[in-house]
Amino acid sequence: MAGTSVLQRTNFFSPPADPPQSSDLNLRLKEQHCLSLLKSCKNLEEFKQAHAQIVKWGFFWNSFSASNLVAACALSDWGSMDYACSIFRQIDDPGTFEFNTMIRAYVKDMNFGEALAFYCEMLERGAEPDNFTYPALFKACAWLKAKEEGMQIHGHAFKLGFENDVYVQNSLINMYGKCGQIEHASAVFEQMDEKSVASWSAIIAAYAGLGMWSECLMVFGNMSGEGCWRPEESTLVTLLSACTHLSALDLGKCTHGALLRNISELNVIVQTSLIDMYVKCGCLEKGLSLFHRMAERNQMSYTVMISGLAMHGHGEEALRIYSMMLEEGLEPDDVVYVGVLSACSHAGLVNEGFECFARMESEHRIEPTVQHYGCMVDLMGKAGMINEALEFINSMPIKPNDVVWRSLLGACRVRCNLEIGEIAAKHLFQLNSQNPGDYVILSNMYxxxxxxxxxxKIRMEMARKGLNQVPGFSLVEVGGIIHKFVSQDTSHPRCKSIYDMIHQMEWQLKFEGYTPDTSQVLLDVNEEEKIQRSKGHSQKLAIAFALIHTSKGTPIRIATNLRMCNDCHTYTKLISIIYEREITVRFPKRAPIGPKSQKNPCPAQRLNTAEVPDVTISLWSQEQCTETTELTW
DNA sequence: GCGGGAATGA
Structure with a gap:
């Protein structure tokens, strides 16, 4: 086939073919002749010759030829928008197709502003947009995150009756998703009569992009239920990401299986996602073995492994992997250093942390960001160097953000340093922190x-600002369903058996010499009330539930939204020994609030080895976790 | 007549 097209081109260009005779050919044939000439062009030079040829033949003023000249030049890989535009400007009365071509081409060229400008011109000059016009426009709005414009254009599409066009709808879902208007995206999706694979992809990407992982899983379930399931690599990677963020290890393993069955060779992205999933769901060993078996690793594979080891408290091993990365000749970036510094912080490697911090700038020319400073404050805070941490913050060349101050506040809380805790809290409040956790910590310290x-006073201030304490909850996956428990939960259908189990567990614990530690139930109530409150912590309910509903020896993996209290920590550790279960608890890491914040890694810890973690801040809002998520395949 | 949508990892 390739040979034929070269031959055709040769015939056209040297020597040029005779212009088709109007008496010999009908108009349609002549047009097709022009079109195939344009399609055979391989670069701008050839296109210019073809252009000249068509002008010479006197066909340029034929609207079909002119349109296709613009289209060929604007949309091909070798095309030039300037040249295409100059041809477009020679057309007296450009119609829908010509405008559509220009809009699509500018979108393809990532020149979204120009695309929207052409749409305005189109309306001004009275060319009627059609259903081909809108997907390109919505794509432009999606990239520009132009919510207002997008909605306005959606209104036009609606008025013109294109709202039920599946292409228009898919691009609308994408646009609303990218603009953070998820309720609009899902409304469009729900209203669709016929959903294509692209529709499902679009809505899944929209949920994933906003870190709404439960919803993401639900959509996967619906998709397979409706028989639209196709095991595409990209979809499975998104699914893995959802599993990672929800600590859904069983589903993650199923996804791994689906990948192995359907994809012949797992690429770096897939392998990195798998490692991330296993590590963050508590299976460090599995993640490590996958990492060491990788044929090819990149910066991101290293980042995932380094920060994964950091979360599990294996600082030295993380630093070894970091050296391995340098030996392989890969240049570390700022994200790698966030992992490296947090590895030092989690493992208490203060000197190594300072060395890495210095090396980052001197050897790798990476200017430390506020995240790196945050890691350093965390490092000092965890090591009990509260005064040094405060001095460090005061000497920072950039303005410390809330994360930095929160880190110091957390350290003050653990070390019971009320004086500096007050300073940190004051800065947080000055930064207009809307995080109820900050108020709660200070109030607890008082x-x-x-x-x-x-x-x-603090509680009143919270009430005045309308901030509610985020209720603690725990997630546990049993039999492919993620169960959510809130503190003092009585809503679960198996409530009765859970509290019976708690009762039984308590007897076992008492036998082992456990006494409840209520020092962190910081309410002005009597001791009996404190014990009662502490019993109903969501983590304990989740453990009881998992003990009842999983077979002997099955590891229990829990994800929580708040740090666990000392009592839950001791309790869990003992239960792990008594019932011979490996129990892993994962809790969120502080991070900037906002979309995608859930993308940040959550430290996991093995209870048998780690100390009580001093990470506090809640990231998951209530809406982002549904009561239970059915995982159907 | 020529042209359209979604889509992977820290």
């Missing part, structure tokens, strides 16, 4: 110091 009037 409570610990028995300064009840200060506690009341």
């Amino acid at each position: 409570a610990q110091a028995e300064k009840w009037s200060e506690v009341a």
Whole structure:
């Protein structure tokens, strides 16, 4: 086939073919002649010759030829928008197709502003947009995150009756998703009569892009239920990402299986996602073995492994992997250094942390960002160097953000340093922190110091600002369903058996010499009430539920939205020994609030080895976790 | 007549 097209081109260009005779050929044939000439062009030079040829033949003013000249020049890989535009400007009365071509080409060229400008011109000059016009426009709005414009154009499409065109709808879902208007995206999706594979992809990507992982899983379930399931690589990677963020190890393993069955060779992206999933769901060993078996690794594979090891408290191993990366000749970036510094922080490697921090700039020319400074504050805070951490913050060349101050506040809480804790909290409040956790920590510190009037002040301030304490909850996956428990939960259908189990567990614990530690139930209530409150912590409910509903020896993996209290930590550790279960608890890492914030890694810890973690901040809002998520395949 | 949508990892 390739040979034929070269031959055709040769005939056209040297020597040029005779212009078709109008008496010999009908108009349609002549047009097709022009079209095939344009299609055979391989670069701009050839196109210019073809252009000249068509002008010479006197066909340029034929609207079909002119349109296709613009289209060929604008949309091909070798095309030039300037040249295409100059041809477009020679057309007296451009119609829908010509405008559509220009709009599509500018979108392809990532020149979205120009694409929208052409749409305006199209309306001004009275060319009627059609259903081909809108997908390109919505794509432009999606890239520009132009919510207002997108909605306005959606209104036009609706008025012109193109709202039920599946292409228009798919691009609308994408546009609303990218603009963060998920409720609009899902409304469009729900209203569709016929959903294509692209529709499912679009809505899944929209949920994933906003970190709404439960919804993501639900859509996967619906998709397979409706028989639209296609095991595409990209879809499975998104599914893995959802599993990672929800700690859904069983589903993650199923996804791994689906990948192995359907994809012949797993590429770097897939393998990196698998490692990330296993590590963050608590299977460090599995992640490590996949990592070491990789044929090819890139910067991101290393980042995932380094920060994964950091989360599990294996600082030295993380630094070894980091050296391995340098030996392989890969240049570390700022994200790698976030992993490296947090590895030092989690493992208490203060000197190594400072060395890496210095090396980052001197050897790799990476200017430390506020995240890196945050890691350093965390490093010092965890090591109990509270005063040094405060000095460090005061000497920072960039303005410390809320994350930095929050890190210091957390450290102050663990070390019971009320004086510096107050300073950190003051800065957080000055930064207009809307995070109820900040208020709660300070209030708890006052409570610990028995300064009840200060506690009341903080609580009133919270009420005044309309901030509610985020309720603690725990997620546990049993039999492919993610179960959610909130503190003092009585809503679960198996509530009765869970509390019976808690009762049984308590007897076992008492036998082992456990006494409840209520020092972190920071309410001005009597001891009995404190014990009662502590019993109903969501983590304990989740463990009880998992013990009842999983077979002996099955590891239990829990994800929580708040840090666990000392009592839950001791309790869990003992239960792990008594019932001979490996129990892993994962909790969120502080991170900037906003879309995608859930993308940040959550530290996981093996209870048998790690100390009580001092990470506090809640990231998952109530809406982002549904009560239970059915995982059907 | 010529032209359209979605889509992977820290």
